[in-house]
Amino acid sequence: MRNLKVAEVLPENTKKGFSELLYTQPNFLVGNNLLPQIHFYLFDPVAVIGLGHIGFSLEEGTVFSAYRAPFGGFALADDLTSTEITFFIFEVLRKLKEQGVTSIQMKLAPYCYFDNTLLLKENLVYAGFDLEEKLEYQAIPINDQAFELGLASMEVRKLKKCQEAGFEFSRLPKHKLADVFDFVKNQRQEKGYEFSMEWPQMKLAQKVNPEAYIPFVVKDGERIIAATVGILASDRVLYNFSPAHHSEYDPLSPNVLLTEGLYDFCRAEGLNYLDLGTSYLNGKINKGLWQFKSHLGGQSFFSYSFRKAVS
Known part of the structure; x- marks a missing residue:
């Protein structure tokens, strides 16, 4: 194993050698909640490179990763070995105990976000974490093939109809976020669905990120x-x-064209996946929504939630 270190702040001039999660970054947590933050970074002092991070929100002796966000947990460099991951976990536990933390609640990102999430899961169980929940996400892998080639035949027909109707996809400027937020919230409320955010929350989230x-x-x-x-x-x-989407356009399903635009954006930006989220309704998979995402090319990836008493 490399001679790795764990610190609450990355040393100056240390390069990041891992993919950071938005939901555990200090700026995001400032906008997300008013709780104290605790951060730990894994780094190689010889190569001067950061290899991992986890961010927590602290409330009454319990740390959460993430708090009021889809997921958090460990962000790890792809080349970390099992031994190095175990070292990081136990150093985090040791340091949390020193700070008087009594319990940990953690939800890992779906395993399309990191190459070693399943290895991380095994090491968390080894370290005494209790697996509490397993949730299914769907995501579309981004590759060189056209979006249409990954679609079910039904969705190909819908895409063609939208294109023939002259509908156009576009990315709007940042200052138009409020307009899009209002549109989405209104359409969802008309269909009887709850929306998980209010505009002040989204506005603050955009301000800090x-x-x-x-x-x-x-x-x-x-x-x-x-x-x-x-x-x-x-x-x-x-x-x-x-x-x-607007209910008047149900027969044409413009969300298919919307997803194609997102896929092309991901490909242009060099991203690996388009995360379509979960398909749960009242704790159970909504089969119709799950099937629609599958028809769009969505593949299943799982997220794991853990709990541990710090002793």
Whole structure:
């Protein structure tokens, strides 16, 4: 094993050799909650490179990663060995205990975000973490082939109809995020779905991470008929946070054209996955939504939640 170190701040001039998660970064946590933060970084002092990070929010002796966010947990460099991951975990446990932390709650990112999430899961169990929940996400791998080639035949027909109707996908400027947010919220509420955020929360999130929140739309002429907020959840993954379309356009399903635009954006930006999120309703998989995402080319990836008493 390399002679690695763990510190609460990366030493100056240390390069990052891993993909950082948006939801555990200090700026995100400032906008997400008012709780104290605790951060740990794994680094190689000889190569002067950062190899991992985990960020926590602290509340009454319990640390959360992440708190009021889809997921958090460890962000790790792809080349870390099992021994090095174990070292990082036990150093974090030791340092948390020194700070008086009594318990940990953690939800890992779906394993499309990191190459070694399954190895991390095994090491967390070895370190005494209890596996509490397993959730299914779907994500579209980004590659050189056209989006259409990964679609089910039904969705290909919908895509063609949208193209023939002259609908156009575009990325809007950052200051249009409020317009897209309002559109998505209104369309979801009309269909009886709850929306997990209010505009002040989204506005603050964009303020502290201005490059991470991107408004995308599909228009029929000048009219927005479908939209989503794309979130750069890491430098490898775009999260399709809140897709919605106008109910008048149900027969044409402009969300398919919207997803094609997101796929092409990911490919142009060199991203690895388009995260379509989960498909749960009242704790159970919504089979219709899951199937739609599958027809779009979505593959299943799992996220694991853990809990541990620090002793």
